[in-house]
Amino acid sequence: MHICAADEWARARERGAIEPVPPGADGEAFIHLSAPEQVHLPANRLFRGRRDLVLLHVDPALLDAPVRWEQGVPTDPTAMLFPHLYGPLPCSAVKTVTVYLPGPEGIFAPLTGVADPT
Numbered sequence: 001m002h003i004c005a006a007d008e009w010a011r012a013r014e015r016g017a018i019e020p021v022p023p024g025a026d027g028e029a030f031i032h033l034s035a036p037e038q039v040h041l042p043a044n045r046l047f048r049g050r051r052d053l054v055l056l057h058v059d060p061a062l063l064d065a066p067v068r069w070e071q072g073v074p075t076d077p078t079a080m081l082f083p084h085l086y087g088p089l090p091c092s093a094v095k096t097v098t099v100y101l102p103g104p105e106g107i108f109a110p111l112t113g114v115a116d117p118t
Contacts, residue, residue, distance in 0.1 A: 001034050002056040002089060003043055003100060009054050017088040033083040040108040041076055049106030055098045062093035
């Protein structure tokens with residue numbers, strides 16, 4: 001899954017893909033993805049309180065670039081790995097788009113009942 005603003009998704013559909021963020025200190029650019037059971041962690045860290053977000057449900061079999069499972073940030077649960085896509089996320093790999101809203105306090109709750117396509 002990938003979290004983004006609804007307008008970012010609209011622009012991606014016009015271009016055909018979401019491009020990776022600019023490279024960090026290591027020189028590699030990637031797109032942050034999450035498994036359904038962990039998507040609330042980056043959502044609360046990066047997007048707390050935002051009401052313009054969508055979740056892109058990605059079919060990993062339709063990705064052209066490598067996905068590496070890597071550590072998140074130190075506040076994430078010990079040994080939890082997150083999928084990072086090292087290349088563009090083609091719109092054709094997005095199978096479902098759902099609105100992603102926080103609760104009344106602006107906090108995103110863990111997802112329930114969402115199947116992971118991997």
